[in-house]
Amino acid sequence: MPRRVTLADVSRAAGVGMATVSRAMGDHPDVSEATRERVRAIASELGYRPSVAARALRTGGFHAISAIVPDAGWGWWEPVIRAAHATANERGYQLLVHPADSEGGLAATVDGLASIPTEGVIVISVPDQDAVREACNRIPLPAVAIDDTSRATRFPTVSADNRAGARTVVEHLIAQGRRSIALVRGRLDPEHSVWGDGLFLEERTLGYREALEAAGLAVDERLIIDFADPFDESRTTFPEIDRLLADGPPIDAVFCAADLMAAPVLRSLRAAGIPVPTAVAVAGFDDERAALLVDPQLTTVRQPYEQLGRTAVEMLLATIAGDAVPERRTEIPGTLVVRASTS
């Protein structure tokens, strides 16, 4: 490994003081044009690359925050990160993105941040709030959370308003004349699921119930179905939905508690010869990629991705600045997006 080229090397090669080199490399005005050019040429020739660590130590000026993204293939968090990145940059901070450690989980990834020059961390979809909270305290590192996978709230948290969103989309189905609306969710194993205890599923269920009740429709519990393995994308159909279509009460709509369940649901409907949306309308929640790829494209509630990222960064920077940020959930409304699956 070649020894690194330092300011001193450039200074020596150029025959000027280190201060002059430093000024020439930056855009400091107090250097003659000639010196600046000469120094820069020599620096470039030597392959000089200023030490970010030394500069940061001297100026206190390396400001970075981290975001840990979940180890789940479907990347709904990508627009969140993009917005967080933009917001951080506006505030003079770098955003460092870290994939969650597949074995140790979020807590292990947080531990790893001890050796990274970062001032705070945004954690996304935290299943085990206590373990992650503990890891953050250990370092110690200020943290905020995005998404509501857990009933516990050990972080200042920002999430979509899942209840209101679900209510909106079910109201939309009712407005389309649907009366027998199934709700498909997932059965979560809180021990092992990256989705924790699935608070968001519960909230979306509440929104579903509220919409039905507000319309004077009875909730038929037989129409609320929990898939055993809801978030495995490689599956083609859900046996539970096939059973409903074969033996259950007749339905004219399905609300999928997450978009990614829609692909298997739509396949089951097609296999049963049931046209969508004429006989059965289908809607989802999230507005992630799956909503555009399935056929027909999915009516859904768009998560406020940009605002999730932006708000999380703002909360985190406030925490870093020493402002007290309450450890409670901030909910941001989503938006109904109507596509061919319901109209």
Next chain:
Amino acid sequence: MPRRVTLADVSRAAGVGMATVSRAMGDHPDVSEATRERVRAIASELGYRPSVAARALRTGGFHAISAIVPDAGWGWWEPVIRAAHATANERGYQLLVHPADSEGGLAATVDGLASIPTEGVIVISVPDQDAVREACNRIPLPAVAIDDTSRATRFPTVSADNRAGARTVVEHLIAQGRRSIALVRGRLDPEHSVWGDGLFLEERTLGYREALEAAGLAVDERLIIDFADPFDESRTTFPEIDRLLADGPPIDAVFCAADLMAAPVLRSLRAAGIPVPTAVAVAGFDDERAALLVDPQLTTVRQPYEQLGRTAVEMLLATIAGDAVPERRTEIPGTLVVRASTS
């Protein structure tokens, strides 16, 4: 903003020398158990967080490399990053992930790396090799590239073997008895596309031609179709494919040069009442999420995601270590994955 707590603060509070604090915080053996405990307790109480910058400056020990991921929603690079992350960690390096700047593009994002403590960069899907190469030289920062969006090769590059992969999947279609196989690609505007001049599309086309020729089948140029806007996922169908189905020569298979074109193609086939795969088989390339979400699930060639990430990191670390890494393409074979769309 509260002043940061330093080693000196802890040293003072604990009434011991800074060296002792330093040893107690690390796992240095030469400290008494009692001192270690006491110092750690005080450090924790004070909220002491060692300065990574200072430590890095002192030990030369902060080793990080960067990866810039493209500003495209469909995240096929996610498993690549995950593998790169694991490989970097094995080698004692952090992997920093940076979303590409949406306005300035890759070159602007590379420029931003000047203020990040990173020793090298992996760039993914570089459309304009010259601009990015220049930016890397300016910093200066060793770089390697993943993906083959460009005919030019200004970086040590690793990509899938697109030609062999395409050949494999088209051979599979032929083995299924298909004789009139359409190829759908995209028309790329090299000025504006994030896909550069689309070398990968060209290579996949070559593979298609080779497979047909090897089987003694004539290439019908009318069956090679370039969509005007191939990578817009929000679209429902491609007018070009509707036209082919209505007026063109009859077909019994479609090879989509990228999985994400398959969703609109399958919709067009369904709308035309053409059953898949019985009347027309459909295959893709990449094996990204879209392959699992469309109906029927897609036969495709899986990109060697893990190896792309791993190899890129290894090439980059070799470059950093001062080994010469040739500025040419390393191609890694993909794997045929057969699903319901062809069988």
Next chain:
DNA sequence: CTGAAAGCGCTTACAG
């Protein structure tokens, strides 16, 4: 316009 010197917060020989 330029340079010598102090100091950012650590770690690690070196000396006890």
Next chain:
DNA sequence: CTGAAAGCGCTTACAG
């Protein structure tokens, strides 16, 4: 087992 001191590579008053 513990501490004083040097030094990592910069930037920036301060003095010319």
